[in-house]
Amino acid sequence: MKIVPILFPHPCRGETAPYLCTFLRSINTALPRSxxxxVDPACLDWNRFRQRWEFxxxxxxxxxxxxDERLKPERIEFLDESLLEPLVRQHVTPIRAWxxxxxxxxxxxxxxxxxxLxxxxxxxxxxxxxxxxxxxxSLQYVCARRGIALVHNxxxxxxxxxxxxxxxxxxxxxxxxxxxxxxxxxxCEQFAQRDQWPSLEDIRDALLTAARSEAPLVAPYRCGVAAQLEEDSNLVAFGNGFSSLEVVRHCQRKFGWEQVLIRLHPMGIAMVRGHLDTSPNALxxxxxxxxxxxxxxSVAAEALLFGKTVVTYGDTPLRVAMRPQPDGDGTVWTSEGVAFPARAATFFFLSYLMPYSLVFDPAYIGWRLRRPSHLARMVAHLRHYSGLPPRYEEGPPSGNVAAEFEELLGRLAEAGRTQAATPAASEGEPFSFEGVPSFYRQIDERQALLRECHALRHEHDATLxxxxxxxxxxxxxxxxxxRSRRPS
Structure with a gap:
């Protein structure tokens, strides 16, 4: 395989080497050999970042x-951020340039x-x-003009x-x-003759790896809003003009202030008024x-696997499991009332998504370039999740492949149900993404201080x-x- 990874400098987050983590991950695979x-030149200046979360x-x-310094690739050239500086000046703010x-x-x-190239x-x-x-x-245009496959991860x-x-x-x-x-x-065309699909529960249990507590029988909130990183392309380019704050305010007006729980992104910078979630994880x-x-x-995908109604306002590949729904003068997408939800979930979670460990695997990439069937993809993914050696099928799938799919999914689902029944380990530092494990704890501590101040003020007012x-x-x-008359 002859592969060219391109890691751009990011002009809007105010962070040098934004794809350093991705670079470090890639050079720990067989990828550098082919x-x-x-890349952004800062990706190789590790001494600058020894105290950052990537380390x-x-x-x-x-x-x-x-x-490991010995892993740095030999075939490399740099895309300096200075190339994008005129674009930033032209568009006033880095986010608009992005x-x-x-x-x-x-x-x-x-x-x-x-x-x-x-x-x-x-x-x-x-x-x-x-x-x-x-x-x-621009990258999409250049690759298309040259007839080179472009893989987005x-x-x-x-x-x-x-x-x-x-x-x-x-x-x-x-x-x-x-x-x-x-x-x-x-x-859907490849499975046109199939009318039985894995249940959401089987897919969920096959993909879960941690014990979980049961959800309350009656959820205390009508609506949960999952906020996002303000500078991510999800919002910047594919939010259909919506911001997380707009969704929060819309839901508070629709369901009532007391009925909306807000989960902030662990790396976000915005704070909003309302009930803030301090749970250790999205589940x-x-x-x-x-x-x-x-x-x-991405919280929407997790919610979908638990049978929750999901509503999205921007562009997302999860729309394959949703339907459009008018909302005022606009349109949102909802999972409620979707026909054949298990079929869409089977596609999205087992075929469209891939195991993270295979992202920079040249053998897997080469196989995907040959456009294998969805059944072959699902079996390859389930084999990886099961810890089995890779076997990348070529040509039309056989009946044996279909039987292997059923067997692997059933085995993983049963393992997931067994794991779910295991008592959860004691909670330590709340889990979050990309090195910010204390974020939700900080929110929790702030809210505890606010509650203490409120209690003291209430006690003060009651005394008076x-x-x-x-x-x-x-x-x-x-x-x-x-006291005022006493000599000083």
Whole structure:
């Protein structure tokens, strides 16, 4: 395989080397042996970032890599952030420039990419595919013009330690403008004769890896809002103009202030008024709510597996399991009333999503470039989740492959149900994504302080209103007068 991973500098988060974690993950695989890297130069300046979250042991476990100077790839060139600076100046703010870069072509970047890919092709003897972790219109244009497959990866909505860690693999885009709808149509065509599908419970149990507490029989909140990272492309380019704050206010007006629970993104910067969730993970949040609303957060996928009504306001590949619903003068997407929800869930969670550990696996990438059937994809993914050696099927799937799919899914679902019955370990630091494990604890501590202040103020007001306080008022007045007359 001849692969070119491209990791762009990010002009809007105010963070140097935003894809350092992805770079570290990639060089811990077999990828560098068959790759020519085009990356942000800061990705190699590790000494600057020794105190950042990417170097924490917890994060290395989560993203499956280790820090080793000997792993740095030899075939590499740099895409400096200075190339994007004129775009930032032109669009006033970095976020507006980021949106433009995602959705529109930018000639200086295209000129750089054309020359860089020429050098990569000369080094590798050709290019089989380019890997990217975000939508960039100029990269899509250059690859299409050159006839090179462009693979978009991103973290999937299910992540360890609670779920089997997943990722996206899409030839058209990620977050928005994806091939999910077209792939689902092909999936339905390949399974046109099938009328029995795995249940949501079987899919959920097959993908769960952690013990979980049962959701309350009656959820205390009508609605849960999953807020998102303000500078992520999910909102910047694919939110259909909605922000998390707009969704919060809409739901508070629709359901009532007391009926809405808000889960903030652990890396977000916005704070909102309302009931804030301090649960250690998204499952505990989901269990407290009748339905989940979000622009396009991955929490929606988790809620879907638990049979919750999900409403999304932005573009998302999860729409394959939802239907449009008018809301005022606009349209949102809801999982309520969807025909054949188990079929859509089977496609999305078992075929469209892939195991995270295979993201930079050249053998898997090469197999996906040959466009295997959805059944073969599902079996390959389930074999990986089951700890079995890879076996990438070629050609039309046989009856043996279909039987293997049923057997693997049943075995994983049963293992998940056994794990779910295991008493959960004591809660330590709340789990969150990308090195911010204390965020929700900080919210909890802040709310505890606010409750304590409120209790003290209530006690103070009650004391002032008490009968004893009023009776003893003359004595306090006399004491104050006598103190004021004492010589200093």
């Amino acid at each position: 790759a020519y890297y085009i 924490e042991p917890w994060n290395q476990w989560f993203h499956e890599y280790r820090i 949106r433009f870069l995602i959705l529109n072509r930018y000639r200086p970047l295209e000129d750089f990419l054309e020359a860089a 020429d050098r990569a092709a000369a080094e590798l003897g050709g290019i089989d595919c380019v890997l990217t972790w975000l939508n960039v219109a 991103e973290h999937g909505p299910l992540r360890k330690p609670i779920w089997r860690h997943t990722a996206y693999f899409d030839f058209f885009g990620v977050n928005g403008q994806t091939a999910a709808a077209a792939e689902f149509a092909a999936f 505990a949040f989901i269990g407290q709510c009748d339905e989940i609303h979000t622009v396009n957060s 209103a008490s009968r004893s306080w009023k009776i003893t008022a003359p004595l306090r007045w006399l004491d104050a007068r006598l």
